[in-house]
Amino acid sequence: MSRFVPAALAALALxxxxxxxxxxxxxxMQGEPGTLDPQFNLLGTNxxxxxxxxxxxxSRDASLQLRPSLAExxxxxxxxxxxxxxxxxxxxxxxxxxxxxxxxxxIARVPNVQGNPNSYATYIQGxxxxxxxxxxxxxxxxxxxxxxxxxxxxxIFILSSAKGLRTTAEFNNGTAAIGTGPYRxxxxxxxxxxxxxxxxxxxxxxxxxxxxxxxxIPSDGARVGALLSxxxxxxxxxxxxxxxxxxxxxxxxxxxxxxxxxxxxxMLFPEIGKEPLPAVRDAQxxxxxxxxxxxxxxxxxxxxxxxRQAIVDRLMEGRARAANQAVPEGYFGHxxxxxxxxFDAERARSLLREAGYPNGFQTTLACPNDRFVNDSKIxxxxxxxxxxxxxxxxxxxxxxxxxxxxxxxxxxxLHAAGWGSLTGESSYFLTSQIHTPDRxxxxxxxxYSGIGDPEIDAxxxxxxxxxxxxxxRALLEEAMEKTMAQNLLVPxxxxxxxxxxxxxxxxxxxxxxxxxxxIEVRPAR
Numbered sequence: 001m002s003r004f005v006p007a008a009l010a011a012l013a014l015x016x017x018x019x020x021x022x023x024x025x026x027x028x029m030q031g032e033p034g035t036l037d038p039q040f041n042l043l044g045t046n047x048x049x050x051x052x053x054x055x056x057x058x059s060r061d062a063s064l065q066l067r068p069s070l071a072e073x074x075x076x077x078x079x080x081x082x083x084x085x086x087x088x089x090x091x092x093x094x095x096x097x098x099x100x101x102x103x104x105x106x107i108a109r110v111p112n113v114q115g116n117p118n119s120y121a122t123y124i125q126g127x128x129x130x131x132x133x134x135x136x137x138x139x140x141x142x143x144x145x146x147x148x149x150x151x152x153x154x155x156i157f158i159l160s161s162a163k164g165l166r167t168t169a170e171f172n173n174g175t176a177a178i179g180t181g182p183y184r185x186x187x188x189x190x191x192x193x194x195x196x197x198x199x200x201x202x203x204x205x206x207x208x209x210x211x212x213x214x215x216x217i218p219s220d221g222a223r224v225g226a227l228l229s230x231x232x233x234x235x236x237x238x239x240x241x242x243x244x245x246x247x248x249x250x251x252x253x254x255x256x257x258x259x260x261x262x263x264x265x266x267m268l269f270p271e272i273g274k275e276p277l278p279a280v281r282d283a284q285x286x287x288x289x290x291x292x293x294x295x296x297x298x299x300x301x302x303x304x305x306x307x308r309q310a311i312v313d314r315l316m317e318g319r320a321r322a323a324n325q326a327v328p329e330g331y332f333g334h335x336x337x338x339x340x341x342x343f344d345a346e347r348a349r350s351l352l353r354e355a356g357y358p359n360g361f362q363t364t365l366a367c368p369n370d371r372f373v374n375d376s377k378i379x380x381x382x383x384x385x386x387x388x389x390x391x392x393x394x395x396x397x398x399x400x401x402x403x404x405x406x407x408x409x410x411x412x413x414l415h416a417a418g419w420g421s422l423t424g425e426s427s428y429f430l431t432s433q434i435h436t437p438d439r440x441x442x443x444x445x446x447x448y449s450g451i452g453d454p455e456i457d458a459x460x461x462x463x464x465x466x467x468x469x470x471x472x473r474a475l476l477e478e479a480m481e482k483t484m485a486q487n488l489l490v491p492x493x494x495x496x497x498x499x500x501x502x503x504x505x506x507x508x509x510x511x512x513x514x515x516x517x518x519i520e521v522r523p524a525r
Contacts, residue, residue, distance in 0.1 A: 023523060083137065109165065122445045126464065145465045256502075281361065309343070311378060321493060326483070359390065
């Protein structure tokens with residue numbers, strides 16, 4: 001029997017390391033994934049779910065700092081070559097080994113996913129070639145210096161090349177949803193729980209939970225009710241009106257609240273590129289011959305009309321921060337030289353008169369109503385404040401499944417949405433949403449506002465090729481300053497992320513990217 005002793009000892013060690021190794025976890029989620037294709041539709045709700053099943057070469061901790069994942073090490077060979085060394089012994093859920101060829105295969109698929117409304121291609125910009133050196137070594141040859149390549153690759157989920165190219169439909173029906181992640185897919189279909197089972201062969205410490213069910217519960221009241229009734233163990237996006245009630249329970253140790261600063265900034269995006277805009281009309285309801293958002297005075301008036309602090313204090317109950325730029329304070333590329341955003345309704349009215357709109361004008365404002373805490377309420381408050389200065393707003397709050405595809409088609413003259421700089425720095429936002437769309441360069445991939453400024457474009461392009469960290473920071477800050485000086489978008493607030501769970505069941509460290517990863521929901525001790 002001696003040959004069975006090592007296995008028995010290993011099992012005992014595993015049980016000691018993970019006291020809840022046989023437990024099941026049920027999580028109530030505000031949103032659900034729209035796909036299991038890890039390269040289709042770049043949205044936070046998708047990436048949060050997919051990161052449980054797939055791995056990236058590098059990952060990020062709760063404060064968004066890089067750490068090894070499938071790659072155990074990486075280095076710049078020269079200005080245009082990065083080399084990554086893969087972890088030994090990693091296998092996909094179907095048993096096939098991870099190799100450098102899987103990395104090459106993955107990168108090649110990213111820009112070619114059919115019908116992709118929100119491409120991951122922004123993360124592979126600058127890659128000219130992927131070379132397989134040996135089974136565990138892969139090199140990325142770039143078109144000039146790409147200092148953010150390691151950061152960008154923390155967002156590209158690695159696929160197996162063993163079965164060749166697979167369609168989005170095959171990922172969604174589960175046949176192709178095979179990763180190396182801590183959990184493997186058990187079942188999923190839209191509107192139903194995403195059910196995962198432990199990957200016992202995971203290369204990191206094995207997951208504590210044997211089975212995890214992510215239940216979509218979009219209603220705030222129902223989600224909190226599910227926690228209070230014991231139907232779920234843990235929830236995300238806790239509605240602010242319930243935070244105090246749950247916190248008061250901590251004395252009795254029934255529930256715990258986990259909160260921290262978010263990477264997401266909620267902003268207004270005017271459609272600048274189109275002329276005219278059919279949904280924008282004068283005060284009498286007649287079509288306008290020109291797009292008012294093209295006038296910098298009108299955009300400034302919109303910014304001055306928003307009382308950000310009132311929204312933070314009243315709607316968000318202090319669990320947010322008034323925003324003056326597109327990335328939170330402390331992020332690489334955030335500029336301290338940008339003044340705090342002002343509220344000045346009288347100056348806003350004056351600017352509209354100067355721009356030729358003494359009686360204001362009418363517009364549609366679209367936003368999601370189920371993506372962020374209080375997102376439709378923030379949108380409604382902004383609409384009311386715009387109306388007070390003369391910009392009459394027809395509000396169109398939509399489910400995310402409708403909102404995001406329509407936004408990609410640029411259907412609205414003005415929309416509001418949250419954006420998270422999930423790389424911990426501003427180039428992620430600037431290259432994808434502010435740079436003029438340029439398919440050849442892979443820039444402006446999700447610029448849905450028609451923004452295009454040659455000076456800002458030049459700064460972004462210089463920054464993305466500058467290896468010196470100090471010089472790159474200065475370029476990114478200047479690009480952000482020019483963006484905000486023109487009010488090409490109007491930041492409103494930076495969110496605070498809030499989760500809650502049963503005190504006897506779970507522990508958790510809040511993540512800046514708001515992702516809810518089963519492996520990071522720890523059993524309570």
